Amino acid sequence: MRATDGVERLDTAPKLTPLLLGGALRAPRKRGPFEAARLPARRLELGGARAGSAALRRYAEVCGFPAGAEVLPPTYPHLLGFPLQMRLMSAADFPFPLPGLVHTGIEVHQHARLTAGDALDVAAWAEGPEPHRRGSVFTMATEARRGGEVVWESRSRYLCRHRTAAAGERGEREPDEELPVRAEWRLGGDLGRRYGAASGDRNPIHLSAPTAKLFGFPRAIAHGMWSFARCLAGSEVQQAWARGEAGEHLDAGAEFKAPVLLPTTVRFAEREAGTNTAALTLRGAEDGRLHLSGSVSSARPSPAPPGPSN
Template identity: 40%
Template sequence: MTAPRTLRGEPGGLTTLLRAALPAVPGVNRLPGIRKGSAGDFRGLAFTREGVVVERARVEAYAAVCGFPRRDVVPVPFPHLLAFPLHMAVMSDPAFPYAAIGMVHVENVITAHRAVGIGETLDVTTSVAPPRPHARGVLLDFTTTVSAAGETAWESTSTYLRRGRSVAGDQAPGLEVPDPPTGGVEWRLPADLGRTYAAVSGDANPIHLHPLTAKALGFPRQIAHGMWTLARSVAAIENRLPDAVTVEVAFKKPVLLPGTVRYAAQQGDAGWSFAMTNPKDGSPHLLGRTTPA
């Protein structure tokens, strides 16, 4: 793993999305500067952002979209937004051996070591290690650390599946949530939810925006962001969680928009478990649990 490279300002936008998408275009993906390196040669990559200020307006816009109350500290999943430009920088880098289009977010683990206040200045670093084996391809772990004055306040691991040829090694078991909760409440999700969340998160992946752009990438219509389903699930119980908490989720099936989901949560000895499911057949969209950190 090389030392982290520094990203300046607020990266993102159409230029970043274009750089991330071009390696998936046949012919174009062979051009210098776009051509990806070999998976066998990949030893890791890291980027960092320094002096990132937590802005109240952005936090409140995120809270409104995801169902959190207005507070002077950020919602538990919010720092992921500060890391997302680093995820895109990694995926669009020629040294990263896979195109961003086609990467499937399958799991996410967040650990908040303390509450992060609005107005804090943070340093954010994301690194990705060489791929791990999976039955349908490879897994890539994007590990993020958010620190203030040299002390880690928040960290996460976002695991992506890239379908195709695998790599050697033993497969690790995925997140399991035994006896997920049932019952609960139904939430009706609007057709423009993906566009609304994209506006506050910076994640404008075409699969989330419009029926035509989603169909071009193999979906019947646009789908909700996985990190929105995580955030909305946590928002329903966040006032009962400690400031220092770990949240683990597995993303199972996409949520088509517009659509209806059922949400249920239950408290156990070790923390909370929760599930977002299809109300018609009970199949899971998301399974998760929390534990004190």
Template identity: 45%
Template sequence: MANLTLLYAKAALTGFARRGSELPDASLDAEVVVDPGHLARYNRVCGFGVRDELPVTYPHVLAFPLQVRLMTGPGFPFPLPGLVHVANRITRTRPLLVGEPLSLHVELADLRPHERGRQFDVVTTASVDGEEVWVDVSTYLRRGGGSPSGERAGGDRATAPEPTAVWRVPADAGRRYADVSGDRNPIHLHALTARAFGFRRAIAHGMWSKARCVAAFEGRLPDAVEVDVRFRAPVELPGRVGFSTTPTGDGRRFALWSDRPHLEGVISG
């Protein structure tokens, strides 16, 4: 796997030179075996219990170094700093177990207009013995030069839903998740480094927020499941957020709110 520290340094040094209107035709593959110690640390940080089954969000951190390699590789048109993770959809056809070797494949797809700029997908698949069992689609926004005909960001709901739980998110949540995910973007690590990028305080990782929500459904997800979220606004650290969930025809809706929406998602199966 790639050294993420070196890749972030590369992103900082080469970002100013990145230009273009197309995504490169590039993909990366890797064979991975889950480290039970790393999985246990991930579970503690995100609120999962100890089980033989991988959390549905866990393969994302296994594939993250490949994703960063593509977004810092030749021909990628945008600087990595400043990309906004706006959505993530994970589809699982069956539970994945700790002892199963995973074949990961990552590619870039679907550069398209957005009302605030341009967005694209990073698509990751995980296969076991040649069978595709898990697909992750992360959507990123590059702000600037938006198109009125592009996809809209979506409006905020007028009132917060009634919370079913209230979570206190500690000041070190970003650093703890960075330790297990490898995502050491400065906006997540400390208030001082976050301010350099325009944030008042450090902010939680979007994928931590998603994982923490999924952990609230642990043991109740169907074997074949899709978890689709939109990241609305960052959770500032430390913070206090309300978690809410309501049933739908084939699953659940869920959300994180404080004085504004942070995340809205749907579980279906």
């Protein structure tokens, strides 16, 4: 590791399991007050990150992307940057305790199609925090560069729940709109373990009912990033983009509304909201509970200028 002017350059990607354990051990010392918390002004960088072929196959299989596809799924670069995020969030100088943080949403902006063979320089840093009626919200930002050019970036939002002056206030509830159902998926109890093996994210709340109960969940819950990736894999807009039927740019985002308790059955819905733009939802098949609300958009390539007349 090399540090210069607030930038730490890593030689290898950090291992997630030791970071999870370290973050859990440091958590009791992080007691606030969280309202005055300041995030470390540090940027982590890792050069030459790649999607390994075996890892990519496992990821595509568990998330529903085509096996053997040349184009990298738009959510896969998150896996390359997540160890850097975890290194920051589990560090002693990060003010919020790692256990109990809630991943509330993500935005992804992809500026070029990527392939499994691309070498990406990945960076991550923290932004915020901002007050929230249930605590404090901060953002983990990630970007990937290819040949010095930013080709992918994301903003993940996390909530640290704690007492606030506005704890009793309620925000305005957004309209809960039903979209046309496109697919129904049966999720097994082992989904969290399968996604954890593919992504490296083996947070105990996803692995089994006994470990999830330690954190207040009755059963294991699906990863939010699995829900996001699975919805994008099922999206007609994303599929057309991956086939090269739209421009290079892809925007996608999701808000994680409620945990998906495993095992269960969910319904994926998508509705066109403009040219190459769609709204997405993921709901419980039996109770209709909204688990994810999101969107995806890509731009068609500009038409070629007319050729010279004869």
